Amino acid sequence: MKWTIKNKLLTTISAVSFSMMSTLAIAETELTMYYPVAVGGALTKTVDKMVGGFMEANPDIKVNAIYAGNYNDARVKALAAMKSGDPAQLSVMFSIDLFELLELDAVVPFDDVVKTDADKTWLKSFYPSLMENGVTGGKTYGIPFQRSTIVMYYNKDMFRAAGLDPEKPPATWQELIDMSKKLTKSDGSQWGLMIPSTGYPYWMFSALAMQNDQVLMKGDGKETYFNDPKVVEALTFWKELGSKHGVMPKGTIEWGTLRQNFLEGRTAMMWHSTGNLTTVKKNAKFDFGVAMLPAGKRRGTPTGGGNFYIFKSASAEEQAASLKFIKHMTSPEQSAAWSVATGYMGISQNSYDTDTLKDYVKTFPPAAVARDQLEFATAEFSTFQAGRIRKGLDDAIQAALIGTKSPEDALTEAQNAADRVLKAYR
């Protein structure tokens, strides 16, 4: 064949198209996912490792796991990406973003994506209280990933110094008050208890409300109970810990510095996410314990943390690939490893049955507290227009704690504002 220009051109073109076609033949499904890191530590590295493990086992699926900041950032970014036409296929977002995502028609129920019987069993394998926030209208939209409850961290050395039994942390509200009084020093250098009221005050508050036997909202996300008398009682109790019993600083307590306050010995007890466990364990220079939150009329805590969601805009292929990926990330072994690295809970009974977690719990009993508390847990606060209504509740809590409004007035105002917004959905 004469090596004319035309022939050269044709040869080049066919060579290129052939290689292109072969690349297409082993085309991989590419997934983009946003996730938040809400607890300190090099967690992005841990996530990368878990993702890498999945990609090794599944060479035809590529996952871009993008760190997006905190829960709010992750939600904002995922939704913004959706609006701008370059959406992610799945993401880890706040368990309570559900209603907002539904309103935007952004996510698909897992019931539509699982096909095999094995998958259906997997769907049901998680702790029920962790599923509450992800289920509505009989369908499951969120699968637990990084979940937590509030737990009470306490300084055993301080207990001993105050003549209290370090193995018997307060189990009721009255015990909480009495023991905290013994643990508070009058010169202000040591407080008995700190419950943070900036950052996520509504989260802490739902624990107190639950302990007083009242949830803050209805499961369908269309109604709130802010000024129910039991809820007002709970807020009054919180406020009086500082204003009447003097065991907590008056006013607001900063979420961000609470852990350091505890580690520095400024407070004998703190209520905080179990996600802090590993960091506290690493840095505490004293003997510390972890306990379930004390009971008012009953024990109670909200769950917290992030779920996996699959976006509607993903193709059927991408949804199937996402499911595969999510199953990997929530498998008992991965969940166990994740729990040990972070302090987040194992999300299923199976994960606690793995050797990893069985051994961990044996050598470090605090790791089981959050799991044991699940029996008393309730869904985290979630409604339609959650962002705005949550802010109303946060403001009310802060107003009551700093004393500019009475608990009753503050909560009534928040309830009225919430009603105005939610009316449109009823």
Place this chain on the structure above:
Amino acid sequence: MKKSKFSLLASIELTGAYILAALWVLPLLYAFWAAFHSSSDAIHFDIFSPLTLDNFREVWNQAPFLQYGINTFLIVSFILPLQLVISTLAAYAFARYEFTGSNIAFTLVLVQLMITPEILIVQNYGTLASMDLVDTITGVGLPYVASAFCIFLLRQTFKSIPKELEDAAKLEGCGPLGILWKVYVPLAVPTYLAFALVSVSHHWNNFLWPLIITNTVESRPLTVGLGIFGAPESGVDWSIVSAATLLSIFPLLIAFLLFQKQFVQSFMQAGIK
């Protein structure tokens, strides 16, 4: 005696000035110190506690500060040259050409001095989303490329250049762009430099707009990286946050310390005009 009264007053004033300077620089020095010590040492002020680079290592591991730095650099390099070019053209038009409606046009330009892109975040985000430029370096920089401030400065400079200088260029047969390039631009170099330093510092430190327009590490600059770094659910660790802060401000700070005089002169020049 008058003389000693004056020098007493003078030394009191001098001391006052130094105390003020010390107070002023204290926060930065403190952050600097805290970044090299462990958290509890930092809180307890253990002045002789050991230095450590652990915090920096942690920060480097936890978030991609190198990428953030590169992004910031790219953003600033994107914005500045375009600002200079576009503003030069516009300033030249206002300085030397009396076109119909130029007065109204100039007033409308000055509006941007007050209504900066940050104020219109809601709509500007929408505009860039529809151009598919969210989370890109271009997206971060585009709203700032037309700078009323630069146009204003350059117009003043150009106006002060005697028109006769154009004659030589005209003899050579230069068109308007040629005259601009040969005559006006070289004489405006001090203004360009002054504006460049002001622009670079401003955009290096910009936060709100980049926060909104960037989603991922692809385009996120240092300021946004620092902002989301310090806000995790479980709380902050002072030394680590100080280390992160230092890493973010370090490039600009070094540049500033080296070229102090120029920076200060630039801001002064900009102010005079």
Place this chain on the structure above:
Amino acid sequence: MKISTKQNLTGWLLFTPAAILLIAFTHYPTIATFFNSLYSNESVIRPSRFTGLESYQNMINDPVFWKVFNNNIWFAIGTIPTSIGLAIIMALIVNKAIPGRGLLRLCYFIPTMLPMIAVANIWLFFYSPDIGLLDKVLGMFGVESQNWLGDPDTALPSIIVMTVWKEAGFFMIFYLAGLQTISPELHEAAKLEGSSRWNYFWRIQFPLLLPTTLFVLINAFLNSFKLVDHLFILTKGGPDNATNLILYYIYENAFSFFDISYASALTVFMLALLAITALVQFFIVDKRTHYR
């Protein structure tokens, strides 16, 4: 004299690139924001519809809005005169040939080179109750520890102090430039006449510095609206909106609650405020300015 077509064309062509961008990112959004405020939000469930002035009605009925507006006023009152006053003092100090003046100038100016977000991180630690630097130092003098950022009475003032720290050095530079344009002969003349420094300052320097003051005032005023970066780190507007500012509230509404309509109404309000005060400042101060 009629303007030649060639002149017109060239002029407009030169201006066009800038014009396009300015219109795209300043003028068009301003108008669009106004229109957005007249429509309700769009969602899959309920499409957008014309609601007229309803967003503004909501705004007037919103207690948080009034709180935020109030905060902006106090923030402006707290930061503007203080930072300008300090800036003048700093400029006067650095203008004299005293030992170490380069170092002094550096110290005063450095906060300006830091991004606000970094400043906030540093000051967050300062303001921490008990373990923070401020409480520790005050504790040495026996002052009780305060929850500076958590107490609504001290939160906004604390933020004001931090902002003044950042801004004063920036304004100092402009005053320095202004001072240097004042002929030293005036100073000599004043000294010969035995005029006190105080007199010299008020009667001569300050009036001559009025153009600078005007410029700085406008800048300071603009900044009091634009500076919200620190809220993201320090208080997120709390406690109970005690430190919330208009631009931050706009951000919350637009990007946290996705309430574009209300955010637009708030933006229009802010633009109106900016326009009014700019005009007022310009006309009042302009009348009393001596230009050379």
